[in-house]
Amino acid sequence: MASLTPTLALQRKEQRIRFVETHIKQLNQADDELTISAITGDASFRLYFRVRATQSQYVLMDVPPDKGSIEAFIHLNHVFSQGGLAVPEIFAFDTELGFVLLEDLGSVHLADIIAQQGDYRYYSELLAWLPQIATLEVSKWMNTYDAPFIEQEINIFKSWLLESWLGYRCSPEVTRNWQLLVSRLSESMITQPQVVMHRDFHSRNIMYSQAGGRLIDYQDAVVGPVCYDAVSLLKDCYLKLPSQQFEQLKRESYQHLADAGLLPDMSFAQYVESFNLTGLQRHLKAAGIFARLHLRDGKPGYLPSILPTLNYIVETAEMFTEFQWLATWLQSEIIPMIEKKLTES
Structure with missing residues (x-):
């Protein structure tokens, strides 16, 4: 899979930060100090990041729009949840940019x-x-x-x-x-x-x-x-x-x-x-x-x-x-x- 050019990668990083900062403030009503670190290991074009705030922790899913869409993920999260199945909670998403802020389930499979x-x-x-x-x-x-x-x-x-x-x-x-x-x-x-x-x-x-x-x-x-x-x-x-x-x-x-x-x-x-x-x-x-x-x-x-x-x-x-x-x-x-x-x- 072709990687992003340095310029596009930097732009994407800035978009991630803005998305996270905006929604963390809405969730916590505080200007938390944030860290965003990559999580590796997924067998797909989706990227995952662990977001740490002062008193909370989340996972950010990043799907560049030219690679795919998050719409199925968002919709099927609701379908599975309504069917009584335990899936991660979604706190915020942006379908145009391809970001989803999720409950952090840790790292134990x-x-x-x-x-x-x-x-x-x-x-x-x-x-x-x-x-x-x-x-x-x-x-x-x-x-x-x-x-x-x-x-x-x-x-x-x-x-x-x-x-x-x-x-x-x-x-x-x-x-x-x-x-x-x-x-x-x-x-x-x-x-x-x-x-x-x-x-x-x-x-x-x-x-x-x-x-x-x-x-x-x-x-x-x-x-x-x-x-x-x-x-x-x-x-x-x-x-x-x-x-x-x-x-x-x-x-x-x-x-x-x-x-x-x-x-x-x-x-x-x-x-x-x-x-x-x-x-x-x-x-x-x-x-x-x-x-x-x-x-x-x-x-x-x-x-x-x-x-x-x-x-x-x-x-x-x-x-x-x-x-x-x-x-x-x-x-x-x-x-x-x-x-x-x-x-x-």
Whole structure:
């Protein structure tokens, strides 16, 4: 992603300061001494800053208008909140400039808690959120996760990871198999019950503070397959659950959705098949996005997540006779190329 010129960067910084100063004064009725410091780690064009005043603290989201809009974020914050889901409070925003002043939720994610405590009980609480998300009011800001959308996302793997990063060109046989794979996964996902889905419901998008768990990064919510958010949480690209906990929580996810009437006539075995096929699509997309973040956006920190994500794909592909070729191809050709590439970087 092209960075701002020094002049434009300075102008943007001045706009941030003016926005923050104006709204902090309105909130606190005091001329506080402010500090604004960058927060790193977001996998998008959005920038985040921690704003510290004398007696309060906030987070500033900065979306340059030429990069995107904050309107979906603002509107869906209201939709999620009205649906009973815990999201950060918005104190002020400017849609023309692309600034949002938010409640500061700290810096502790679910991933941090699991890494430090190994306490998987949090997942049972989070799985209870699935029906709440699925039954949210459908908004004009939510796209439909239809066949073209699904195919476009899965092909991020082919265009960015294979072709752009590895310089790999698929053989005619792999190309044929790939096209069949895309069609099969698309068919599975569009024939599932279609519900509202967060789309990135994973351990780095759930934050914990004294107020409990809060959901972030909801602005890309769409209407799509009922299994998707459960897959995002339980087959997380950044954190792999132990097998016993995974199997137990997968069944819990089914039960929550079934009890809410969101899985009409779907047995657990059918749910597991849909879950697995949805995971194939999501993980192929995610691996491609990690390569794109490196090449296009200058964010190499996501490259180490590629191999764990591909391991999910191999594990799942081996469960299906029709996808044995995928497991073999990845293990014999693609993964060795990636391992070599990662040692060179």
